[in-house]
Amino acid sequence: MEVGMLPISASKRGKLLAAGYTTLHSISRASPSHLATDIGVSEDEACEILKYASQTSSMDPSIESSNASTLHGGQTAWTMLNEEKFATRITTSCGDIDNILGGGITCKEVTELGGVPGIGKTQIGIQLAVNVQIPPEYGGLGGKAIYIDTEGSFMVERVLQIAEACIEDMSEYSHHFHNNVQDCEVKLHPNSILENIFYFRVCSYTEQIALVNYLDKFIEEHKDVKIIILDSVTFHFRQDFDDMALRTRLLSEMALKLMKLARKFCLAVVLLNQVTTKYIEGSYQLTLALGDSWSHSCTNRIVLFWNGDERHAYIDKSPSLKSASAVYSVTTRGIRNSNSSCKRIKMV
Amino acid sequence: MANKLIKQMALPNSIANIFTARNIITAKDALSLTEFELMERLDVGMAEVKFAMAHISEVVCPPCQTALLLMEQRVRNERSAGHLPTRLRGLDEALCGGIPFGVVTELVGPAGIGKTQFCLKLSLLASLPANCGGLDGRVIYIDVESKFSSRRLVEIGIESFPEIFLKKGMAQEMAGRIVILRPTSLSEFTESLHHVQVSLLQKQVKLLVIDSMAALVLGEHECGASRQQALGWHVSFIKSLAEFSRIPIVVTNQVRSQIGDEPLTYSFQARSHSIKREDPAAYDSHLVAALGINWAHAVTIRLVLEARSGQRLIKLAKSPISPPLAFPFNITSSGLVLLDDDGIEMKGSEINTIHCQGQNALFNSEW
Numbered sequence: 001m002e003v004g005m006l007p008i009s010a011s012k013r014g015k016l017l018a019a020g021y022t023t024l025h026s027i028s029r030a031s032p033s034h035l036a037t038d039i040g041v042s043e044d045e046a047c048e049i050l051k052y053a054s055q056t057s058s059m060d061p062s063i064e065s066s067n068a069s070t071l072h073g074g075q076t077a078w079t080m081l082n083e084e085k086f087a088t089r090i091t092t093s094c095g096d097i098d099n100i101l102g103g104g105i106t107c108k109e110v111t112e113l114g115g116v117p118g119i120g121k122t123q124i125g126i127q128l129a130v131n132v133q134i135p136p137e138y139g140g141l142g143g144k145a146i147y148i149d150t151e152g153s154f155m156v157e158r159v160l161q162i163a164e165a166c167i168e169d170m171s172e173y174s175h176h177f178h179n180n181v182q183d184c185e186v187k188l189h190p191n192s193i194l195e196n197i198f199y200f201r202v203c204s205y206t207e208q209i210a211l212v213n214y215l216d217k218f219i220e221e222h223k224d225v226k227i228i229i230l231d232s233v234t235f236h237f238r239q240d241f242d243d244m245a246l247r248t249r250l251l252s253e254m255a256l257k258l259m260k261l262a263r264k265f266c267l268a269v270v271l272l273n274q275v276t277t278k279y280i281e282g283s284y285q286l287t288l289a290l291g292d293s294w295s296h297s298c299t300n301r302i303v304l305f306w307n308g309d310e311r312h313a314y315i316d317k318s319p320s321l322k323s324a325s326a327v328y329s330v331t332t333r334g335i336r337n338s339n340s341s342c343k344r345i346k347m348v
Numbered sequence: 349m350a351n352k353l354i355k356q357m358a359l360p361n362s363i364a365n366i367f368t369a370r371n372i373i374t375a376k377d378a379l380s381l382t383e384f385e386l387m388e389r390l391d392v393g394m395a396e397v398k399f400a401m402a403h404i405s406e407v408v409c410p411p412c413q414t415a416l417l418l419m420e421q422r423v424r425n426e427r428s429a430g431h432l433p434t435r436l437r438g439l440d441e442a443l444c445g446g447i448p449f450g451v452v453t454e455l456v457g458p459a460g461i462g463k464t465q466f467c468l469k470l471s472l473l474a475s476l477p478a479n480c481g482g483l484d485g486r487v488i489y490i491d492v493e494s495k496f497s498s499r500r501l502v503e504i505g506i507e508s509f510p511e512i513f514l515k516k517g518m519a520q521e522m523a524g525r526i527v528i529l530r531p532t533s534l535s536e537f538t539e540s541l542h543h544v545q546v547s548l549l550q551k552q553v554k555l556l557v558i559d560s561m562a563a564l565v566l567g568e569h570e571c572g573a574s575r576q577q578a579l580g581w582h583v584s585f586i587k588s589l590a591e592f593s594r595i596p597i598v599v600t601n602q603v604r605s606q607i608g609d610e611p612l613t614y615s616f617q618a619r620s621h622s623i624k625r626e627d628p629a630a631y632d633s634h635l636v637a638a639l640g641i642n643w644a645h646a647v648t649i650r651l652v653l654e655a656r657s658g659q660r661l662i663k664l665a666k667s668p669i670s671p672p673l674a675f676p677f678n679i680t681s682s683g684l685v686l687l688d689d690d691g692i693e694m695k696g697s698e699i700n701t702i703h704c705q706g707q708n709a710l711f712n713s714e715w
Contacts, residue, residue, distance in 0.1 A: 007394030042407045048393075117644040118666035118700065126668075147415070151452055153648055156419040157444045158669045167503050195417035201410055203588055213405030217410070238642060239580035245382065253382045262357070278613060286612045305615060309696025314616065321618075325592075332671060333714045 003027070006052050007121075009220060015039040016049070027053040030116060030344060083131075084320075088141055090132050090227060090268055092124060093166075094335050096326035097313050105199050107226065107268045110297075112233075114273035114288035115304030119311060120330045121272045122153045124304075125229045127335045130159070130166050131198050132227040135188070140168050145216070150235045154199065163193040165333030189255025198225070199238040205236040207252060214258050219265050228261065232272040246321045248293045255297035310338055351376060357407045363400050366390050371433030375408045399480040430478025432474060432596050433481055435508070436677075438689035439662065442670040447596045448649065452587055454642045456607040456637040460595060461660060462679050463493045465504075466653075467557045469683035472505050472597060474555035475525040487526045488544055489510075491539070492563045496528050508680035534578065537564050541585060548593045555596055556589070562602035562638040568708045577641065599647070603635040603702050623680065635702040654703045665700050672699040 002024045003016050019039045021027050027035070028050065036046040098104045107126060115121055121285035129147050134140025140283055147154060167188050198218075202208045219225050233254075241247045262269045278287045288295065288303065295301065301317035314325040329338040352375045356365045370389050372378050377402070382390065431445030440446045441607050447453050447470065453635060455463045471489055476482025502523060505513040509553045513519045531537040547553055565579055590597045602653040612629075637644060637652075644650070650666035662684075663674040673691035 007387070009393050012393075013589075014438075015651055090450045091370065117641070117647075118650070122668050150650070151646070152587055153450075153668055154415075155448065155668045156422060157373065159415050191416055194419060195414050197415040199413045199415055199418060201413075201591070203410070203591075206377075206379045207408060207410055209379045210375070210405035210408035210411065213410040232645075235646070236584075239584045247387075249382050250380065273387050275641060277568055277641065280615065284612060286614045290586070300664065302618075305614060305617065306697040308618075311696075314614075316616065 002215045024053045064253045094328040095337050100324040100326045105268045109299040110269040111300040112271045113302050114297035123330050125231045130162050141226045144224050146198045148200045148230045150202045162334040163190040227268045229270045234274045354566040371538045436685050436686045438675050444669050450591045450594045451648035452597045453649040454599050454647040455651050455654045457602050466684050468501050471526050473654045474519045475522045485552040487555045488542050557597045560600040602638045604638045606634040606636045657701045
């Protein structure tokens, strides 16, 4: 019944049904005072019910207002096309991965990265937390990062290494492209890069859910956050969870909230996932953890795996990107394109 | 944090009373329900649910820090910026100073390769006074397989640090700082962990060694879900112990033979990619770490000890801060000794494989 869609308490819904209001149409035709006497609530509450009824009866109330004259809250595909074309992207510092992603990790979307232990998920997470801070003069977003650590794998020494390498790369870039020596001075210091990474250490799934709820308020106060990295989304949901159905519900709600954050504040959400083995078609295969329902929750899904001696990134699921794989490597300077000769890169 | 009571969170009385009336007492109870479920159960509108949940979430949420703050804290408060130097130069350099504090480091390898020897050396190093490069603290050694040999410990001490150990009474003091627990079952182990947690707060415990984790778990349960669950709680507990108290925790693990010859692959990998086969000579020693992939994800640093053609290697199989290096080593009277401090860089997934070739050579150690 349509009345069931209203975000009001169960007892009010019960009263509406008892008084004979089964459809939203019938509610919206009534006047507030009439409704109030019919179901025995105050006039203010009746007004609220009417407001919900008129909102819900139109299609999809979304946050963006649009120039769609027929449906409230909808957007035409044409406006979305323009938005998508100019959507900002965050580079991963590996040209090949950026190419298959169409330029980098897209803002306003939730991207999931999964792989076996040691493949480089945390490394990519840290690289993105540094790269989001690249100033606009160098093609970046100049934003801040939120790093949510559920496993304790965030090692500050490594962040410093990657930050220093990023600054060195930027000054090399400006050496090539700018003649004025003064322009070459990169005003970023590794410490200021570290300062712009907001770090949360989450110790249980309750804290994880609470944090995702709280992020809305946090980002309102820190509007320059442009990426949220959750490393890893799996860990607390894999230990002591007896009720799998509850786990699925909580995870989908969390994914929806993150999606909402991504769209509302135009930032990128990157979730790192672990792997598990599954018995499919007669043999054990690797698959990303958290189950089948979770695999629908994210917009993009990238699987990181070993192929022989090389690390590959494969786009497993994406509404707009082609299934392709790219080779990358993890060096002392961070994530980079892979060299075929595989020399150990020394820090300059 | 999760067990905080809702009535202590300064919510407006009207909503707080409704929570209590519906038996949602702690924050965990509230956060384990989706917003829709809460709306049904509490019989209030969506707006009130959202307001209450936002308030509860803000209270339960962990504090925010910046990465810079973390680094400054470590440099300021901790010895060697949060690392336990192992005195193996190559390994210490690769690990940015030594075994890091606050995370779980795993030693995995076949039997007799030197894991317990390494643990003994680390225990000694942690108990040494600060001016000798130690942590000047106590060590808790959980010895499941009864492999701890105090005689060997003192021998390592005398050979490695003669200037300290030959002094009168020093050997007794150093050895006296190492407490050995011998749980015989998983439940006893769980109990010991709780005691350890209390000790960490009261006394100057600087290192926890669990030798070995695999022996505890593998003996108890049958394969599959129940074992994973039993392990799951311990994994979270040990990790949170490490972080809370900012001490290094070293855990040893066993190996088991791999089911089948092929490495596990994803469904999309099946036919399109050519998976390079390993050298057929290596087929006879296909070993993997025990305790499963869940455990492999949970440890932060994994050091693989293996033997290849009679040469022992210690490899940095998983480490967020180190390149994939392997160091040849030997076991002498003073414990583990690296033969080459520069290390050999391992390409690809070779860093993860565990070999046990040249078995006879393992028994030719010098001591």
